[in-house]
Amino acid sequence: MRLRANVPAPRSLSRAAIVDAALKVLDREGLDALTMRRVAEELGTGPASLYAHVDHKDDLVAAVFDRVSGDIELPGTPDPARWQEQITELALGAIATFRQHRDLARAALGTIPTGDGSLSLMEAMVSILLAGGVDEQVTAWSLDLLALYITATAYEYSVETDAADTPHGAELVSQTTPDTELRAWFSSLPDDRYPHLVAMAGALTSGDGEQRTRFHLDVLVRGIASTVPARRRRRR
Amino acid sequence: MRLRANVPAPRSLSRAAIVDAALKVLDREGLDALTMRRVAEELGTGPASLYAHVDHKDDLVAAVFDRVSGDIELPGTPDPARWQEQITELALGAIATFRQHRDLARAALGTIPTGDGSLSLMEAMVSILLAGGVDEQVTAWSLDLLALYITATAYEYSVETDAADTPHGAELVSQTTPDTELRAWFSSLPDDRYPHLVAMAGALTSGDGEQRTRFHLDVLVRGIASTVPARRRRRR
DNA sequence: GTTCCAAGCGAACAGCGTTCGTGTCAAGAC
DNA sequence: GTCTTGACACGAACGCTGTTCGCTTGGAAC
Numbered sequence: 230m231r232l233r234a235n236v237p238a239p240r241s242l243s244r245a246a247i248v249d250a251a252l253k254v255l256d257r258e259g260l261d262a263l264t265m266r267r268v269a270e271e272l273g274t275g276p277a278s279l280y281a282h283v284d285h286k287d288d289l290v291a292a293v294f295d296r297v298s299g300d301i302e303l304p305g306t307p308d309p310a311r312w313q314e315q316i317t318e319l320a321l322g323a324i325a326t327f328r329q330h331r332d333l334a335r336a337a338l339g340t341i342p343t344g345d346g347s348l349s350l351m352e353a354m355v356s357i358l359l360a361g362g363v364d365e366q367v368t369a370w371s372l373d374l375l376a377l378y379i380t381a382t383a384y385e386y387s388v389e390t391d392a393a394d395t396p397h398g399a400e401l402v403s404q405t406t407p408d409t410e411l412r413a414w415f416s417s418l419p420d421d422r423y424p425h426l427v428a429m430a431g432a433l434t435s436g437d438g439e440q441r442t443r444f445h446l447d448v449l450v451r452g453i454a455s456t457v458p459a460r461r462r463r464r465r
Numbered sequence: 466m467r468l469r470a471n472v473p474a475p476r477s478l479s480r481a482a483i484v485d486a487a488l489k490v491l492d493r494e495g496l497d498a499l500t501m502r503r504v505a506e507e508l509g510t511g512p513a514s515l516y517a518h519v520d521h522k523d524d525l526v527a528a529v530f531d532r533v534s535g536d537i538e539l540p541g542t543p544d545p546a547r548w549q550e551q552i553t554e555l556a557l558g559a560i561a562t563f564r565q566h567r568d569l570a571r572a573a574l575g576t577i578p579t580g581d582g583s584l585s586l587m588e589a590m591v592s593i594l595l596a597g598g599v600d601e602q603v604t605a606w607s608l609d610l611l612a613l614y615i616t617a618t619a620y621e622y623s624v625e626t627d628a629a630d631t632p633h634g635a636e637l638v639s640q641t642t643p644d645t646e647l648r649a650w651f652s653s654l655p656d657d658r659y660p661h662l663v664a665m666a667g668a669l670t671s672g673d674g675e676q677r678t679r680f681h682l683d684v685l686v687r688g689i690a691s692t693v694p695a696r697r698r699r700r701r
Numbered sequence: 702g703t704t705c706c707a708a709g710c711g712a713a714c715a716g717c718g719t720t721c722g723t724g725t726c727a728a729g730a731c
Numbered sequence: 732g733t734c735t736t737g738a739c740a741c742g743a744a745c746g747c748t749g750t751t752c753g754c755t756t757g758g759a760a761c
Binding site: 502 | 747749750751
């Protein structure tokens, strides 16, 4: 039988298709809307059908995260002379990639990554650091720090921009020039209790996400670089 | 009527009592078990009764977080010569305080803190940095970075230690010498794909949480210090 | 002594992750 | 060519969640 060959087979559910659908829901409505029921609906079925291909919801979310991690552009061969620039660019690329998928980064917090996408990113970072002459133990612990920063900052960044969607998010910061409002809020604090915060309201709220991220990465890379003994340094 | 006077007064619920009860539930069972029903049960009432004193669950969780933040030991007057040590000690104290309350730190991620406890911590950090001669804008952005690191690392740390409780947490890491298992897992990866990770299995899994945290803070503080021009530096 | 209003709370709603038991259909065995 | 098998699909349900609606009630104000 089976005249129509373009029908993707009656047993069309697959782990990959489920991850695709989940990613679609995530991009459209955010991580909180990524429920088993919504994903199933996206595939025209019920939630129970997903459990043949996915262990639990966390398993699905981890799969989505790893799929996105695979989209991060990895650098070519490490250049010892440019290790600081390379590690910065890689981190910026990773943050940008996560930010393209709403608050997905939240799912990575408090997780030991085991998928290929995450491991490839880690391998790339380690390669660059080692090529730069960074000590092996320092490299290992710096990897921790960089991974923590990348996921945490990608998440925080997403919260700022998605705030308008969330039910209670628009209390403090509205979408109309949020800096101004936040700055006014800092200025309005009792300055006998928080003299520096009030005085620094301008500095505390200046700069967009990218400027801040670049500064943060600069601090991290400088800190790591300061552990490299002078004789092992290739440049500067 | 009303013969029994030992009934704790009919109108006994208060915001402070609710926060206390929530903290008790959190410490005993973790953030996931901190539900409105469990808190109400702790107070011998129903969940609806809480909403007279608390706007939403997030409001309650934020109140708990801020209460704990108030327990962080703040340093005395900033000593310009010791600003690096002071900021490190303050951060370590904050992390330790959060870690005393399970995975509470998770609640702070992706949140702009507005309570007195958080603001006092921020004010203390800013005071130390400014006293150390750190530029105002650098201080503001460093505050971001330090706050992000403190909450994110306190959370990650808690996940590692609480893993035994969670339903699916014990898959990869058991409580018996977790380092060994994780190390073996790294070693078992395909070394044609992740040559450095496999080779560094030892370094990647060495050191307990405190050693790693001290290293991370050292990197952060060194990075911040490297922005201070030599003539403004007080020591070293 | 009456009125009033906010606190307390029982019941319910919509949604969640997950499981159970049944259905169904393609492929292998004879 | 028929029968059997077993993995996939899924409707229904369980126990849980945050939150809201209205009713009750008791103490303060007039």
